[in-house]
Amino acid sequence: MTAPLPILDLGRFNAGGVARDGFLADLRAAVREVGFFYLSGHGVPDGLAQAAWAEAHRFFDLPPAAKDAIAMVNSPHFRGYTRAGAERTRGQPDWREQLDIGTERAALAVRPGAPAWTRLPGPNQWPAAQPALRDALLAWQEAATTIAIRLLRAFALALGQAADAFDPIVAETPNQHLKIIRYPGRASGDAAGPDGRGQGVGAHKDSGLLTLLLQDDQGGLQVETAAGWVDAAPIPGTFVVNAGELLELATDGYIRATVHRVVAPPAGARRTSIAFFLGARLDARVPLLALPPALKAEARGLTSDPLNPLFHDIGANYMKGRLRSHPDVARRHYADLPEVAALPAVGEYS
Numbered sequence: 263m264t265a266p267l268p269i270l271d272l273g274r275f276n277a278g279g280v281a282r283d284g285f286l287a288d289l290r291a292a293v294r295e296v297g298f299f300y301l302s303g304h305g306v307p308d309g310l311a312q313a314a315w316a317e318a319h320r321f322f323d324l325p326p327a328a329k330d331a332i333a334m335v336n337s338p339h340f341r342g343y344t345r346a347g348a349e350r351t352r353g354q355p356d357w358r359e360q361l362d363i364g365t366e367r368a369a370l371a372v373r374p375g376a377p378a379w380t381r382l383p384g385p386n387q388w389p390a391a392q393p394a395l396r397d398a399l400l401a402w403q404e405a406a407t408t409i410a411i412r413l414l415r416a417f418a419l420a421l422g423q424a425a426d427a428f429d430p431i432v433a434e435t436p437n438q439h440l441k442i443i444r445y446p447g448r449a450s451g452d453a454a455g456p457d458g459r460g461q462g463v464g465a466h467k468d469s470g471l472l473t474l475l476l477q478d479d480q481g482g483l484q485v486e487t488a489a490g491w492v493d494a495a496p497i498p499g500t501f502v503v504n505a506g507e508l509l510e511l512a513t514d515g516y517i518r519a520t521v522h523r524v525v526a527p528p529a530g531a532r533r534t535s536i537a538f539f540l541g542a543r544l545d546a547r548v549p550l551l552a553l554p555p556a557l558k559a560e561a562r563g564l565t566s567d568p569l570n571p572l573f574h575d576i577g578a579n580y581m582k583g584r585l586r587s588h589p590d591v592a593r594r595h596y597a598d599l600p601e602v603a604a605l606p607a608v609g610e611y612s
């Protein structure tokens with residue numbers, strides 16, 4: 263299906279006046295109805311994305327041993343490389359390799375009895391053979407963070423809030439999470455997947471506030487809408503933006519954290535993406551916004567999922583997701599937590 267997803271131009275927001283009002287009205291409709299849109303006019307210099315792409319491709323082309331040398335299982339901070347085949351979404355195997363990074367910082371000094379999430383901040387792992395990867399990805403992460411925080415201000419205004427309504431939960435130490443991802447080609451029938459094609463990543467919602475995605479020209483990202491699954495076909499110069507579960511929680515379901523998936527490329531092809539997830543500070547709680555009456559009347563309430571309960575306590579919510587996605591890391595570094603014993607052998611993504 264062709265893409266009916268809206269395209270929003272951030273230049274209209276930056277321009278102010280009636281252009282801004284029009285942007286906010288379109289944004290409000292987009293986040294309530296679809297929860298996914300393309301962002302153009304974001305003003306991020308092209309060179310930053312080009313550098314991130316070039317280094318991402320170089321990384322995935324490293325020999326397997328060089329990538330395994332920075333395996334995520336080495337890191338109590340859930341940073342590093344994960345081979346294809348180590349994740350499942352709702353029981354079905356995903357097929358993608360990825361490198362996870364986050365804010366580059368020293369680990370916190372953790373007091374005994376402190377919440378488990380205080381062990382999450384810490385250094386990234388970088389491949390010794392590719393020193394340029396670090397600068398390119400950290401620069402991209404900073405640029406994406408700036409745009410995501412500007413968008414959050416637009417979300418707040420679009421919902422009748424003060425522009426800074428979300429500022430306290432992203433101030434100074436927002437939870438930055440960047441993944442470069444490669445989906446190898448998969449012969450159809452390889453594994454049960456959508457439309458008889460293989461599953462790249464199964465249907466899920468993102469858990470943070472906002473996701474900003476760069477994708478190459480292969481395609482495969484699909485979004486669940488009232489009209490069924492639609493393709494988020496690549497549009498050069500744009501990001502794909504979607505809201506995560508924290509915004510659904512903060513708005514009592516006015517904003518939709520939309521289900522999406524990636525269909526694996528055919529055998530012989532491959533797909534690469536760069537996904538930035540803006541999360542809230544781990545020490546914060548998700549606020550419940552007081553929506554103006556006209557918007558409150560349209561809020562749908564939360565779509566509760568017994569397999570994936572949501573916590574307003576952000577650190578606990580994020581920790582739960584990391585433990586489920588990467589049970590090997592959980593067992594190596596978090597075996598003291600009671601919930602770790604119950605984890606399945608392979609990561610459950612969503």
Ligand SMILES: O=C(O)CCC(=O)C(=O)O
Pocket residue numbers: 441443463468475477483522523524535537
């Ligand atoms: O690779 C993509 O296009 C999307 C990836 C995704 O949905 C995720 O990692 O949460």
Ligand SMILES: [Fe+2]
Pocket residue numbers: 466467468522
């Ligand atoms: Fe996602």
